[in-house]
Amino acid sequence: LGVTASLYLQSFSFNLQATVLSPFSLSPPSLLPEPPSPPPPTTTTTTLLPNGSFAFLEKLFLIHNMDDDELFWRASMVPRIQEFPYERIPKVAFMFLTKGPIPLAPLWEKFFRGHEGLYSIYFHPHPLYNVPLPEDSVFHGRRIPSKPVEWGKPSMIDAERRLLANALLDFSNERFVLLSETCIPLFNFTTIHSYLIDSNESFVASYDDPRKIGRGRYNRQMWPTINISDWRKGSQWFEVNRKLAIEIVSDSKYYPIFREYCHPPCYTDEHYIPTLVNILSPEQNSNRSISWVDWSKSGPHPGRFNRQAVTVEFLNQIRVGTNCTYNGNATSVCFLFARKFLPNTLQPLLQFSSSLFYFNP
Numbered sequence: 001l002g003v004t005a006s007l008y009l010q011s012f013s014f015n016l017q018a019t020v021l022s023p024f025s026l027s028p029p030s031l032l033p034e035p036p037s038p039p040p041p042t043t044t045t046t047t048l049l050p051n052g053s054f055a056f057l058e059k060l061f062l063i064h065n066m067d068d069d070e071l072f073w074r075a076s077m078v079p080r081i082q083e084f085p086y087e088r089i090p091k092v093a094f095m096f097l098t099k100g101p102i103p104l105a106p107l108w109e110k111f112f113r114g115h116e117g118l119y120s121i122y123f124h125p126h127p128l129y130n131v132p133l134p135e136d137s138v139f140h141g142r143r144i145p146s147k148p149v150e151w152g153k154p155s156m157i158d159a160e161r162r163l164l165a166n167a168l169l170d171f172s173n174e175r176f177v178l179l180s181e182t183c184i185p186l187f188n189f190t191t192i193h194s195y196l197i198d199s200n201e202s203f204v205a206s207y208d209d210p211r212k213i214g215r216g217r218y219n220r221q222m223w224p225t226i227n228i229s230d231w232r233k234g235s236q237w238f239e240v241n242r243k244l245a246i247e248i249v250s251d252s253k254y255y256p257i258f259r260e261y262c263h264p265p266c267y268t269d270e271h272y273i274p275t276l277v278n279i280l281s282p283e284q285n286s287n288r289s290i291s292w293v294d295w296s297k298s299g300p301h302p303g304r305f306n307r308q309a310v311t312v313e314f315l316n317q318i319r320v321g322t323n324c325t326y327n328g329n330a331t332s333v334c335f336l337f338a339r340k341f342l343p344n345t346l347q348p349l350l351q352f353s354s355s356l357f358y359f360n361p
Helices: 068-075 105-112 154-168 189-197 242-250 255-261 268-280 312-320 343-355
Strands: 004-009 012-017 045-048 054-057 091-097 119-124 173-179 239-241 324-326 329-331
Touching: 068 154, 068 242, 091 154, 091 189, 105 343, 119 154, 154 173, 154 242, 154 255, 154 268, 173 189, 173 242, 239 242, 242 268, 255 268
Parallel strands: 091 119, 091 173
Antiparallel strands: 004 012, 045 054, 173 239, 324 329
16 A cells, blocks of 8 residues: 554654554653553554555553643644545544542443544543543543643643643544533533534634623733733633644744733633634634533532432423524524533433433443
């Protein structure tokens, strides 16, 4: 075939020639100072498809020794040849930004079951979190090198960009959704995958809030790079396509301004990506979030839900109780995920997973 595919990372390299099919040679990566010892890497294999292209069936060990600058640089690379040398099946990257464990993991396990090859998972906990995951878990081996995150500080955006960058290294990832340990899916995998892959737009809430908690957070020292007319606010929990994900991790013009001038009561996670999207490509954004939260109570954080709140009526109100636009058409399916569900909601959610969410049994 005369095709050679190669990929180099600072800590390892491998080469594959179409004329000789052999397992990848993987050297053990250097660990960061703080993260715990990772599980042993699994073997990467290749399969020659009938059309002669290669499908990389890999569950690569994600701990590497790249710093953020190198990671973002590698993730920002875009192939100049548009056609892929293999059959590319677009995947959704599910990026979990957590303090530690994912208490609702059994629900997510059931959500992902049977859909291998259509998704990727990336897990960014606190670097001191050191609880091993079962080898048969979909989260096993999906932890990325992480750093401490402080609420409302630029480190939150650093973590989000870190998740995006790691996910961008997989060229099959086409859509990227940010989730937390309190998030739940509101529909089955097939519905959510189709909704995202088929969408013409990204899902980033980005609006002009004239109040003190909106425009009042703008710092005049951001001018002229960022004007008050550019300033936007929105939910931290975004979903973006690959093109916009690359723009976020490769941004070296606007993010330094935010790091220098956006500090509490200015919160980067509420303003940076909404403002960046408004500057770069507002016409390609739906201007809404697909992650539902309850802001009916006053305070800096949305409402939380325990097991008593989990009823069919409550969940259906979130699932189909709102009107919005999808690809130019009216729909009642506006939210794909919901947030702030406590660990004790797991059992009732599992009970509803087949009858209400239509998960695979």
